[in-house]
Amino acid sequence: MASRFNALKADAHWQKIWDEARTFAADDHSARPKTYVLEMFPYPSGKIHMGHVRNYTMGDVLARHRRMTGHEVLHPMGWDAFGMPAENAAMEKGVHPGAWTRQNIATMKAQLKRLGFALDWTRELATCDASYYGHEQALFLDFYRSGLVYRKESAVNWDPVDMTVLANEQVIDGRGWRSGALVEKRKLSQWFLKITQFADELLDGLGTLDQWPDKVRLMQENWIGKSQGLQFRFALSDGGSVEVFTTRPDTMFGASFVAVAADHPIAQAIAAANPAAAAFVEQCKQGGTTAAELETQEKLGFDTGLTAAHPFGQETGAGDLPVFIANFVLMDYGTGAVFGVPAHDQRDFDFATKYALPIRRVVSEGDKTAPDFGESEAWTGAGTLVNSHFLDGMDVVDAKREVIRRAEDATQPGGSWGHGTTVWRLRDWGVSRQRYWGTPIPIIHCATCGEVPVPREQLPVELPEDVTFDIPGNPLDRHPTWKHVACPSCGAAAVRDTDTLDTFADSSWYFIRFASQPEDRAFDRAVAESWLPVGQYIGGVEHAILHLLYARFWTRALRHVGLIDLAEPFTGLFTQGMVTHETYKAADGRWLSPEDVRDGKEIASGSPVTVGRVEKMSKSKKNTVDPEPIVDQYGADAVRWFMLSDSPPERDLEWSENGIEGAWRFVQRLWRLVDAELSSEAAPVTGDDIALRKLVHRTTAAVHAAVEGLQFNKAVAALYALTSAIEKAPASAERRTAVRTLVLLSAPMVPHLAEEAWALAGEGGLIANAAWPTVDDAMLIDDEVTVAIQVNGKLRDTLTLAKGLPREEVEAAALASEKIVRALDGKPPRKVIVVPDRLVNLVA
């Protein structure tokens, strides 16, 4: 008698068994090949959301699949538990950030468990535990001792709302990435990690990451931003000089002006003496920073009256260049000064047009070589150097080299005047944060000894618990006792560094700690190396730059200090799409939650709602769907199945009622099939069904390939097809085997149902530990093939023929077809193309 699959009962039952048996605890000493599957660990914000469910379901299917294919799988979970929301909660609700965080962790852990993820909870960690961040402090000091950490007084991005310093990466369009407040500049003494020391390695390393999305590699490449060129000095007419950087030294003879940034020392000096210049400098600072503003902003300049002597002026007679202060030159890139070549740079072209400066062609564009430019936009492409004295006739690459060679030539009169150099967009990583809820920076400031690292035996430097958040600012900085300590070096009164580390530091090595967590140090090298690198890392594309770059840096820094032999932490990276939902608005413009809407009307008022576009689930647009009641209603397997169906994992998945109900129906359908087959008492032991057997083997191969390729939608489609075929198949021994195999193939996706079926079949043991079915390659080969018959490339007939039939016989069969005879109208074909076992094209 067919029964319904009781998901809630089965979920709880099997989750308890997996838990008690520690089924998914990874064994460091296993003889099986090791594999490491990791999803980006969550920030414990309160509850899990659909994005988490999708992310962890994907990783889980891969992890379970790899278990079945004979791997020892490390699939851990933990908590990225430091960060500002905890302090915000403390300020708003008066709870301690630690209490708030730990409560959220408890809630979210329970929610994750209800989804039946094959996670190794024995390795769970939270970055806010001293047992984690204490080791981070030790690593920080290791970096410090090997010169990877330094302190610098610098202008920082100050977020006036969050009262903290932000990294450049955390400033978006001049606003704080979390608060959205306009960022101010402040001078503070900050700790920096020397990520730029690894700039070349981090850039070159991207080339080895062939299992990363091209998009992410490109984003990192652009972020690192390597530019090679010439840095040199212009002598100025007032006896001073200005240093400029250019990637186009080849265009030197096309220069018609020099421009410095508004906050360049030269501009500042001039502004101090000249009110008009001061006004212009002020005007530059007013400029907006948003995308639209920058795009439309006019190129503006102020002629300083100074001139710069062309480096080749003496030998070629090239004239002096006027020096401008310009709004499009940035102080924090290169040297804050440039020379302008209007013919070959669009900004310079715009500028020269506005201020009537010469526009002189020095690189040919096709057959255009005349010095009079006469074009409507700059030519930035390749070409041959023209109107450039000794460079004439060279290509751009050679000309660059030649100019740099001449600049560096120390034997010329006056010696060298410039050098080839590389400029990076990437900046050192400022890690100091004026916050409480983070890893304390383990340094003590002593009036006599200066910066003193906290001795190793005094680690961890624990956060004090007795803090309040009733006044803005950092509670550590005003803590009466925690802050004041004796200098470890001289014993005099000293103070702790009251800043904490950027939370991106915490997430830069957690994957190593998962692999190995001894008490007395950050990780055991041998054990960590036995698991790492992470074979498959899965997470949101929003971490494409910051987190992934910092983690890559941290890993290289660890190698630099000799703690691990690993360059790249993540071999495979997959960035999954978002979970989206329709948005709804009431007539008065309020966003409405999906729960408040039915049949196009607001339930409470009955008034019609506007259905907006499908967008990422977000609290602000109220289009979120809470996973917990969904799991209550449909069970974990249906939710998991829906997360994997239809949409390719890298694309967005639209949440819909129909979708989850369809998934639920499939779970029930699968159960009916399994239950009916496995619980029928007298199974037929005879009866072949070769077609079904072949489909089972084909599906096994297809699902394996799809799961390994993270193409879950394809695996799902294949499982649907197999299910339908089995349903239609008559009873046979083959059919029973097919059902058993179907259960195994779907086990990674619907593990609770699969365990239930496994038990029902009396297989013994857990299906979580069962082996993936083997594929008989002979079963993948058909002895008959369907051959398409085309006339002039149009399909006219299909024939079922023996596989491997000789060309002539295929052709003869094609010509014998009634439909083909009609299509050819009695005429013999002029040409016949035969693709063996696939297609015949008759050209009339």
Added chain:
RNA sequence: GCGGGCGUGGCGGAAUCGGUAGACGCUGGAGACUUAAAAUCUUCUGCCCUUGGCGUGCGGGUUCGAGUCCCGCCGCCCGCACCA
């Protein structure tokens, strides 16, 4: 502006190499079962002027053959932001 991606039925999407476009799912139609409904099952579901013709954003091209390759457009999405 620069860089990248995408564009296939009513919808999500398949189509590994240039070789039968639309697998699989959703939605919808018809039918069976039922007193009835739900559930379930069967079946149909790209478009049209249906012995056939047209169809993968648009216009060209290469080819016996193009969703797939090339050239030129259009649209949408993502990232970066005056990077010298």
